[in-house]
Ligand SMILES: [Zn+2]
């Protein structure tokens with residue numbers, strides 16, 4: 107499978123990078139991990155056809171991870187109808203949040219539009235699912251307090267990617283890195299300690315415990331970009347393609 111890094115920035119546009127979006131192309135399946143506001147733009151810039159998307163998986167409901175969905179909906183409504191429902195899977199509350207966001211951004215209060223053929227799936231922590239042939243294992247990670255933020259392990263025909271979503275360190279990454287071909291791990295900070303994002307010092311101390319074949323760091327904040335010369339791991343770049 108191929109992983110297209112469409113957006114590896116934080117919510118603040120640090121370094122002029124796009125917001126979170128990762129496209130996985132298995133030749134048979136074409137699906138997104140997260141859908142930040144710049145996702146449709148990034149796909150078109152990369153020459154990738156949005157009509158090919160089988161599934162959009164959301165790690166959590168922060169704007170830099172799901173705020174791009176309304177653009178896919180108006181694309182479907184007015185520009186390039188897909189002829190089949192768009193499948194969207196995310197933590198509990200996803201359907202309501204996406205519908206509300208669409209109405210806020212493009213709705214006419216006197217004439218509320220129905221979302222065109224979008225099918226929603228709820229990702230419950232620790233409940234594996236197969237959606238559009240893609241195996242998804244969601245697990246809760248430390249990021250939001252009341253709402254559920256998920257890390258996602260996705261597998262298709264023997265290849266798998268572990269995605270941290272937005273998260274501080276949790277030993278669950280050690281557990282789920284087992285057999286993963288790639289760990290796509292957010293790393294917002296270099297050494298600043300917070301309770302809801304990763305910093306490089308903590309990740310680095312835990313690297314020997316991870317069981318995956320490869321680690322790519324993403325969701326890079328200003329602090330990480332300033333220290334990029336000090337980091338021996340692969341740092342994501344918008345437009346990068348990783349063979350898995
Ligand atoms: Zn977040």
Ligand SMILES: [Zn+2]
Nearest residue numbers: 117168170272
């Ligand atoms: Zn984020």
